[in-house]
Amino acid sequence: MREVVIIGVGAHATGQFAEKPLKELGYTAIWGALDDAGVSPADIDAAYVGNSIGGLLTGQEGVRGQVVLQHSGITGIPIVNVENACASAATALRGAWLEVASGAADVALAVGVEKMFVGDTARTIAALSAVSELDLSQMGMQFTTSYAIHPKINLKARMKEYGWTIADFAKPAVKNSYNGSLNPLAQHRRPLSIEQIVQSRVVVDPLTLYMCASISDGAAAAVVCSADMASKFTSKTPIRVASCVLRSGVYRLPDDDRLDTASTTAQAAYEAAGIGPEDLEAVELHDAMAPAELMLYERLGLCGPGEGPKLIDDGVTTLRGRVPVNPSGGLCSRGHPVGATGLLQIAELVWQMRGEAGERQIQKRPKVAMAQNQGGLLLGQDSAVYSCTILKT
Amino acid sequence: MNVLHRESIFLPPDGKQTPCLLGSRCDKCQTVVFPQMPVCPACLTNGAMQTVEIGRTAKLFSHTIARFAPAGFKAPFFQVFVDLPEGPRIFSLVGAACPIEPGVLEDGMDMRLVLEPLADTPENKDLLTYKYVPAAMHGESGRVRHA
Numbered sequence: 125m126r127e128v129v130i131i132g133v134g135a136h137a138t139g140q141f142a143e144k145p146l147k148e149l150g151y152t153a154i155w156g157a158l159d160d161a162g163v164s165p166a167d168i169d170a171a172y173v174g175n176s177i178g179g180l181l182t183g184q185e186g187v188r189g190q191v192v193l194q195h196s197g198i199t200g201i202p203i204v205n206v207e208n209a210c211a212s213a214a215t216a217l218r219g220a221w222l223e224v225a226s227g228a229a230d231v232a233l234a235v236g237v238e239k240m241f242v243g244d245t246a247r248t249i250a251a252l253s254a255v256s257e258l259d260l261s262q263m264g265m266q267f268t269t270s271y272a273i274h275p276k277i278n279l280k281a282r283m284k285e286y287g288w289t290i291a292d293f294a295k296p297a298v299k300n301s302y303n304g305s306l307n308p309l310a311q312h313r314r315p316l317s318i319e320q321i322v323q324s325r326v327v328v329d330p331l332t333l334y335m336c337a338s339i340s341d342g343a344a345a346a347v348v349c350s351a352d353m354a355s356k357f358t359s360k361t362p363i364r365v366a367s368c369v370l371r372s373g374v375y376r377l378p379d380d381d382r383l384d385t386a387s388t389t390a391q392a393a394y395e396a397a398g399i400g401p402e403d404l405e406a407v408e409l410h411d412a413m414a415p416a417e418l419m420l421y422e423r424l425g426l427c428g429p430g431e432g433p434k435l436i437d438d439g440v441t442t443l444r445g446r447v448p449v450n451p452s453g454g455l456c457s458r459g460h461p462v463g464a465t466g467l468l469q470i471a472e473l474v475w476q477m478r479g480e481a482g483e484r485q486i487q488k489r490p491k492v493a494m495a496q497n498q499g500g501l502l503l504g505q506d507s508a509v510y511s512c513t514i515l516k517t
Numbered sequence: 518m519n520v521l522h523r524e525s526i527f528l529p530p531d532g533k534q535t536p537c538l539l540g541s542r543c544d545k546c547q548t549v550v551f552p553q554m555p556v557c558p559a560c561l562t563n564g565a566m567q568t569v570e571i572g573r574t575a576k577l578f579s580h581t582i583a584r585f586a587p588a589g590f591k592a593p594f595f596q597v598f599v600d601l602p603e604g605p606r607i608f609s610l611v612g613a614a615c616p617i618e619p620g621v622l623e624d625g626m627d628m629r630l631v632l633e634p635l636a637d638t639p640e641n642k643d644l645l646t647y648k649y650v651p652a653a654m655h656g657e658s659g660r661v662r663h664a
Contacts, residue, residue, distance in 0.1 A: 253587060262521060263609070264583070264635075266583070268583075268585075273579035274598065275578065275598060275606060328596070330581075378600060378605070
């Protein structure tokens, strides 16, 4: 397989853009990426468009990718619609990467776009529930429930097992809200304190509103090409896709003692990229709930069991730390337009690796970074989709 | 009344039996799963799954109180995972006999199956489903309770 590089990224800010349809959100991200890459629509050989709940929320049940791309002047080429819940955009990137790596395409485009503000929050929440297996969502389970008590994460049990406190749960959101306050693209730009987070409205005991990623409109895009062609289009530093791993959840019985799927996905990504977690210099990970970040530190091999809060207390994962996590503000602060998040993570890491991240720039420009993304929920305990992408310069 | 997940619940035709859940047990490796599946997820054998009655009792694995309700539900309400003695660990709601307060439920508690309306809302009050209540609060051996 050929070496593949990202030569351009673009994004539409996350937030509430009620008047903008999917194709408008997409246009800003797509042309941002095309211009950044120095390519024209005619240069794109194939495209993958990630979107999860646009059918339910906008009514455009089919062919959303073609609709979005035609609006941006991209037609005729192979276009694939990608639905993989909150990891749709990461999966779209994988599709674009594979096209080029395999030689089927020289230049490919990955887009992620989501529109969640449709004037009816209840409809949006119901659509979000539809990325969990229906047997669960029909009984009123929400994603916040799954973080609180689901055997897979079971944050309540961690309080007993590790001695984590409610303040510990809030710490990733404090860190990420500060990072988000420095990010012009972020939905939430107000730094929050532990008190504000802990005292916000309880959604599902003991998880509070400010610990949750909020609903968002947004979009992001990336142009990838064969490494040997990059200089044809741009003189900017090409960012190498060192590995791009996709996995699905596995069915687990109560006595299942296999490694968590987020861990196995990360391990596969490390192995394919020839690195270990100690080599990471920046991470964008899936903080759908702030305390999930504490669990993900363990699962990605950044610390041992229960040590997540210490990593934040010691400053390791803050912007000035050894391995900044969620410099963009993460899902909680930057926002979580579900079908776009995976590429918003990639865009952030590309900007950080190029030194283009403005006020939130990691001082020592990262040379090795990981984007971790997941989504959906299945019977049998696991999430439906797990994704890990490692970038290198 | 309509029944949510009808194929997963055994409704006794008369008063001589109690309701229960219907799962699958693999003839080859004896693994029991809920809901029913045609392929055993443990040994991946196709066509060896038999329907089995399960879940009349359970042990509480984890619990929380949802303070925000999705459409069709009323907050606050319990959301739990329970361990069935036959093997599966499943998501469930809690029956109306159980007061919705912190400290009422304790992980590890013995629970009993009941059949009750999904939620006390216009959309769901006529839809029956399985729930669990603490054994100490269990009244009529799992007989159907009407809203």
